[in-house]
Amino acid sequence: MMKSKEGAVVLEQQTGMGLRRVSFDQIKCKVRQYFKQLMPYGMVLPAMAILGLFVLYPIFYMIYLSFFKWNLIGSKAFVGLHNFIRLFSDKAFWEVLGNSFQYMFFTVFFAIVLAIILAVYLKRETKANKLLQSILFTPHIVSLISITFVWMWLMDSNYGFLNYLLSILGLPAMGWLTDSNTALYSLILISVWKSIGYNTLILISAMQAVPKYLYEAASLDNATKWTSFFKITLPMISPTLFFLTLMNMIAAFKVFEPVKIMTQGGPMNATNTLVYDIYQYGFTFYKIGYASALGVVLMIIIGICTILYFAGLSHRVHYR
Amino acid sequence: MKKAISILLAAVITFSMTACSDTKKTAENVTDNSQHIAENTNAAESEPQGDEVTEIDFWYSWTDTIEENNLNLTKQFNETVGKEMGIKVNAEYQGTYADLSQKLQAAYVSGTVPAVTVMDLGYITTFADNGVFEPLTPYIERDAVNMDDYYESLLENCKVDGTYYALPYLRSTPVLYLNATLLKEAGLDPSGPKTWDDLAAYCKTIKEKTGTYGLTMYSDEWLFDAFLLQSNASILNEANNTSNINTPESKETLRFFKELIEDGDVACHAGSDSNQIQIDFMSQNAAMFSVSSAYISYVIGLAEQSGFEVNIAPMPMNDTYGVAAGGCNLIMTSSISEKEKEAAWTFIKWMTETDQAAYASAYTGYVPTRKSAVETDTIQKLYAETPQFEIALNQLKAYGSKYPMVNGYTEAADIVVSVLDAVWVNGAEIESTTADAETQINELLQETN
Numbered sequence: 001m002m003k004s005k006e007g008a009v010v011l012e013q014q015t016g017m018g019l020r021r022v023s024f025d026q027i028k029c030k031v032r033q034y035f036k037q038l039m040p041y042g043m044v045l046p047a048m049a050i051l052g053l054f055v056l057y058p059i060f061y062m063i064y065l066s067f068f069k070w071n072l073i074g075s076k077a078f079v080g081l082h083n084f085i086r087l088f089s090d091k092a093f094w095e096v097l098g099n100s101f102q103y104m105f106f107t108v109f110f111a112i113v114l115a116i117i118l119a120v121y122l123k124r125e126t127k128a129n130k131l132l133q134s135i136l137f138t139p140h141i142v143s144l145i146s147i148t149f150v151w152m153w154l155m156d157s158n159y160g161f162l163n164y165l166l167s168i169l170g171l172p173a174m175g176w177l178t179d180s181n182t183a184l185y186s187l188i189l190i191s192v193w194k195s196i197g198y199n200t201l202i203l204i205s206a207m208q209a210v211p212k213y214l215y216e217a218a219s220l221d222n223a224t225k226w227t228s229f230f231k232i233t234l235p236m237i238s239p240t241l242f243f244l245t246l247m248n249m250i251a252a253f254k255v256f257e258p259v260k261i262m263t264q265g266g267p268m269n270a271t272n273t274l275v276y277d278i279y280q281y282g283f284t285f286y287k288i289g290y291a292s293a294l295g296v297v298l299m300i301i302i303g304i305c306t307i308l309y310f311a312g313l314s315h316r317v318h319y320r
Numbered sequence: 321m322k323k324a325i326s327i328l329l330a331a332v333i334t335f336s337m338t339a340c341s342d343t344k345k346t347a348e349n350v351t352d353n354s355q356h357i358a359e360n361t362n363a364a365e366s367e368p369q370g371d372e373v374t375e376i377d378f379w380y381s382w383t384d385t386i387e388e389n390n391l392n393l394t395k396q397f398n399e400t401v402g403k404e405m406g407i408k409v410n411a412e413y414q415g416t417y418a419d420l421s422q423k424l425q426a427a428y429v430s431g432t433v434p435a436v437t438v439m440d441l442g443y444i445t446t447f448a449d450n451g452v453f454e455p456l457t458p459y460i461e462r463d464a465v466n467m468d469d470y471y472e473s474l475l476e477n478c479k480v481d482g483t484y485y486a487l488p489y490l491r492s493t494p495v496l497y498l499n500a501t502l503l504k505e506a507g508l509d510p511s512g513p514k515t516w517d518d519l520a521a522y523c524k525t526i527k528e529k530t531g532t533y534g535l536t537m538y539s540d541e542w543l544f545d546a547f548l549l550q551s552n553a554s555i556l557n558e559a560n561n562t563s564n565i566n567t568p569e570s571k572e573t574l575r576f577f578k579e580l581i582e583d584g585d586v587a588c589h590a591g592s593d594s595n596q597i598q599i600d601f602m603s604q605n606a607a608m609f610s611v612s613s614a615y616i617s618y619v620i621g622l623a624e625q626s627g628f629e630v631n632i633a634p635m636p637m638n639d640t641y642g643v644a645a646g647g648c649n650l651i652m653t654s655s656i657s658e659k660e661k662e663a664a665w666t667f668i669k670w671m672t673e674t675d676q677a678a679y680a681s682a683y684t685g686y687v688p689t690r691k692s693a694v695e696t697d698t699i700q701k702l703y704a705e706t707p708q709f710e711i712a713l714n715q716l717k718a719y720g721s722k723y724p725m726v727n728g729y730t731e732a733a734d735i736v737v738s739v740l741d742a743v744w745v746n747g748a749e750i751e752s753t754t755a756d757a758e759t760q761i762n763e764l765l766q767e768t769n
Contacts, residue, residue: 044740073429159603178590263590266741267746284730286446
């Protein structure tokens with residue numbers, strides 16, 4: 001209000017004559033309009049500031065650091081693309097990248113496919129199903145760290161419960177986390193177990209939202225259950241499926257806690273994933289520049305995955 | 321337009337996701353530090369004397385007897401010398417040596433370093449080279465500290481390029497822990513194997529007679545270095561610039577234990593699974609294991625509860641005897657005020673004095689760092705009652721080697737662990753594994769130095 005009054009004073013002086021009431025109202029109106037336009041920016045400013053400070057700034061700083069050799073405590077030395085050249089010529093890096101993709105592929109594949117099967121089974125609203133749903137959902141609520149410790153005990157090669165079960169069945173003990181051939185799959189198992197409940201719950205609600213009349217129409221046409229699943233259910237839940245796949249993919253690429261706690265990237269690099277590698281180079285080996293270069297690679301990979309996904313699959317996703 | 325928006329959206333999600341994982345970790349450190357600052361300021365406010373008392377922080381690693389020792393000594397200092405000179409030391413637990421170093425790195429960047437901290441030998445060079453640590457030579461010369469009183473091999477790991485950056489604190493050598501009860505049951509001499517051949521024979525007999533493993537171990541670079549020293553080699557060469565992992569001695573060592581492991585006489589756990597050796601030994605699933613002498617009092621205590629007798633033996637010899645010194649030194653950071661530096665030096669000096677060195681050794685099993693400490697009643701009485709405590713010291717005096725303090729050794733050690741994981745745990749072929757590791761370590765050492 002103060003502003004609008006001042007505005008009126010300025011205008012009065014300019015014309016040199018007394019102003020009529022109408023123009024004052026016009027100004028008031030304009031200011032209000034101006035205010036209205038600025039308002040949304042003001043509202044998002046705090047969020048944007050936080051995003052800028054904690055997301056955008058670190059990203060650009062990481063890109064900047066990837067051109068330096070630095071141990072975080074000494075002085076930086078500019079090395080150009082050296083970090084990237086070393087990275088791409090390093091055998092271990094390709095192993096790590098392979099692990100990350102393998103981990104992502106299997107985690108997402110099983111977490112989604114099994115969740116669809118479970119969702120189809122659990123979508124009818126009975127009391128037993130509701131109980132099962134909550135049981136299935138619990139791993140999602142429990143902290144990943146505690147889950148990891150529990151599984152570590154289960155998978156212990158000498159005193160673990162899983163090997164105890166195997167011995168009862170007369171099968172040889174497995175080095176769940178200590179054998180380089182199985183360690184990554186053990187981690188995948190845990191990740192699938194943890195994410196399946198959440199995925200199932202989301203898919204159930206998506207399936208329940210599919211209009212009943214579509215199924216009625218299909219049954220009038222003598223469609224089999226398979227046909228109605230593939231022609232009605234799957235297309236109708238595809239937006240949800242698409243969302244879940246994307247989220248699971250990104251989560252799988254970011255995997256860190258189980259690796260850090262259970263295997264520390266071993267044995268023989270078998271479970272070393274990109275994020276753990278970044279951590280290791282940055283904070284154990286004090287090679288911030290190299291770690292940043294790895295970070296840039298991770299960012300680009302996730303970026304490409306996401307963009308390809310949106311661009312390639314978006315037109316196939318059924319939107320209601 | 322819609323497509324553009326969706327791509328933009330994708331990009332935003334991507335960036336926020338990747339950045340998340342990075343910031344989360346640094347955030348952890350930051351909150352740790354800010355909490356720690358908050359605690360300090362609170363403590364300072366509640367202190368009525370204000371200016372007169374200089375408060376400094378002291379970081380330490382590990383729990384159990386080692387932690388008790390650190391806390392007891394700090395308390396004793398605060399009540400005696402500290403009270404006199406107006407110094408108050410706050411001891412703070414920081415996890416393992418690796419955790420502590422990570423936190424120190426972050427603390428240095430954010431300007432909240434502790435005045436004094438214990439420091440694993442492997443990290444000293446990197447920090448000292450970058451000016452994080454205060455050179456102690458001027459202080460040592462000013463106060464005429466009798467450096468000859470320290471064991472020579474311990475001092476080697478306190479110097480970087482001839483300058484002292486640390487004083488020896490909790491130092492140890494690996495020793496062999498034996499389940500004497502099991503050994504007697506298998507009809508073996510409970511004083512333990514003297515040579516590698518003895519060791520192999522012991523393992524085979526124990527397996528045959530009692531069904532348990534003879535020896536349990538994990539892929540540990542420190543133990544492997546000891547094995548190599550016993551075979552007239554070491555992980556790195558004298559000049560610390562090339563790796564000896566692909567030498568005949570190294571391959572022979574790998575083969576010797578690989579055969580025992582494959583026969584089921586020795587258990588070897590992955591490098592990430594180090595706890596297993598304690599479990600194996602305590603549940604009497606293995607008759608021998610080798611770790612730092614720091615655990616002597618802890619292990620003896622636990623074994624008493626489980627109802628078996630423990631013996632400590634020196635590491636057996638192959639071509640010769642050999643162990644690498646380990647443990648931590650005390651260091652002072654450089655980015656603190658002059659007043660704090662004086663306080664820190666007073667604390668470090670006091671902590672490493674004869675009586676305190678004797679106390680720490682007797683309380684934990686770490687070696688007495690000073691010759692005069694061995695003469696004290698505390699140590700003499702201890703050695704008379706439990707001669708096992710003397711073994712680590714004797715090893716150190718006779719043939720203790722210095723720990724390789726060179727930039728990039730942490731990473732090299734990681735490569736060694738993966739070689740051990742490959743050969744001992746996963747049964748990989750020795751020749752190609754060591755050849756690969758040699759190239760990797762040499763490249764790495766060349767690049768970081």
